[in-house]
Amino acid sequence: MSQTAAAPVPALDPVPLAQALIRCPSVTPEDKGALGVLEAALAPLGFRCERLRFSAPGTPDVENLYARWGSGGRNFCFAGHTDVVPVGDMGAWTVDPFAGDIIDGQLYGRGATDMKSAIAAFAAGAQRFLAARNGRLDGSISLLITGDEEGPAVNGTTKVLQWLAEKGETLSACVVGEPTNPLRLGEMMKIGRRGSLTARLTVHGMQGHVGYPHLADNPIPRLLDILTLLKTRRLDAGNVHFEPSNLEITTVDVGNPANNVIPASAKAVLNIRYSTEQTAAGLKDWIRRSVAAVCGPEENGGRYDLVLEDGAMPFLTEPGPFVAAMAEAVEAGTGRKPALSTTGGTSDARFIQAFCPVVEFGLIGQTMHKVDERAGVADIEALARVYEGMLQRYFAAA
Template sequence: MALDPISLAQDLIRCASVTPEDAGAMAVLTRTLEGLGFVCHAVDSATGGPTIRNLYARLGDSGPNFCFAGHTDVVPAGGTWTVDPFGGQVIDGRLFGRGAADMKGAIACFVAAVSRFLENGPAKGSISLLITGDEEGPAVDGTVKVLDWLAARGEKLDLCLVGEPTNPRHLGEMMKIGRRGSLNCKIRVFGTQGHSAYPHLADNPIPRLLEMLRRLTEKPLDDGSEHFQASTLALTTVDVGNAATNVIPAEARAGFNIRFNDLHSGASLEKWIRDTLAQVGGDIECSVEVSGESFLTQPGLLSDAVADAAFAVTGRRPELSTTGGTSDARFIKNFCPVLEFGLVAQTMHKVDEHVQIADMQALTDIYVQVLDRLVGHP
């Protein structure tokens, strides 16, 4: 019998898998997938911290290997809920719980879709699931470690669909065919502390920091590209920490985040930042961290299959988008073409997170059609 995505999603939501805890979520999936004939591998990892549970499951050993990818870890419940955040309650046609939208609901739809697909016979190639417990956290012991493990085994993925909640308001509105990159920069400007009545005897770092920030923000980074909106630089903090009114501080700090499109790389932006700071000069420390490069999966076989399936079920043809933050697709894109399509994103990370039961049923139908189009039966 085909599996019910609602019941499976409830079982997953009832596992309070707040990063880095697993709370039994991988065991629920392993048990369910093994019941469908999948061979399951626990790919646990700990890089100087708690052990992260990851799962790779595969059905079949021939190609092509079509992969569903996602994460069972969730953010903390927070706030004051009107329901148990880990209760998985169904109320008025909606499934409530932390992770319902992001993204235990989509994982349940993956598995339910596979069970329905298999009712018409075995797959012509292979179907796999790559599920991590470290997407909402540092993302160092999750998908990247499973991909490294697969590479060491000589196992490849041919196409991948990530079930992140991509639709703004209605199922079928949007898929993600790429993502912007993300860069974080911290600047420390040093001077010489002194009395505010004798500024000539001090070296105030604040004007230099302000001039650096002016130069960094005075012009747009770009005007966007074919599939990407314009890159953005957002100041996130400016700090001096000076409680005194008669003291010139010895240090001033600032931080900013850049979300960048395919006209840039992390390396090119870092060079631009450092060159801009050097033009102002002085005693400076600058640290740059790139958490993901921009990427794009060119429209084609994968996006057409998802768009056709979504249109057949919902009557909507999804917009091909690259908006939003980052996801684990930024790692998978180094291995195979990847895109994201899942549930409605309106309540993800919010109090009383929930999804429509009708959307979960429809998403399962869409995933079945994607499998029909990209995997098929002998």
């Protein structure tokens, strides 16, 4: 269905919009007006904006925004988040992290890189694309913006996607604006992500005096044996799209303040980032068998507790016409041909990939979550050009 604007699409500069978003201290799960700022920028362009508030037991309520231009045809979605991580030591910042100051061509502030500037570039790219077409398009453009990506990720993107499905509304393709570039804009585009699995292990023993070890049962050696067994296995060599899977021990805790007491228990937490060479079920089975090999079967008094938590499943958007078109837009807008990568942590793309093809492209990630987080003004402007080019190529395709 074609939508025709009643008046010329008003111009939109991404940099002032990014500044306005940064000035909203939207530390997860607070919105602090950020979605309202974005809605005020999108509505004059002809976007129908819907604010969505979701709740779940044990988690904070979260505000989200779904904005759509057009009501039919293919629906190209930009996805991101306005929530940010805490600033940390305020005194360590050289500027107010929520002032949105520009110094020497750099926009400073929490969220400048991750990812309020990308959201501003979404809006500017869409505005320029629509203006070039005089507000005519056989299709739709949408923005799916959440407020809890940096938090539990329970009441945000997943709930919006469920809401869309219940309405019978679909997404045809999606670009997530997470910072993807290591050093220079245009270096890297993400076409997938590795999976994440967490293991929480507690090995139980019997507390006692170190001088009478036969009257106690020290759990620490068993825990160390388990960790050694798990850590020494090479999980896989990766594949053409994924780095090798890796297991990291993130904490080992005994909590024993006395040097003459054998502790009653010892704990460890592990995290595995795994490629498509692995499955969650296979990794869980391997961990269970490894723990049982040291401690004995749990049902036979092995005396341990093991909790396995899925964080994300690995996914890949196979290189093809969609990925090629998005990469061409990056090259045209930045002068660099992006590497197609699956590196890094997780993002909300892990939820979106079940609904439509998705890639990630955003700013340079060097300062995200750091003191003095910042993004180059020139990069923000270039990013808007990239997003405009993505829309051009997507809707030009048959």
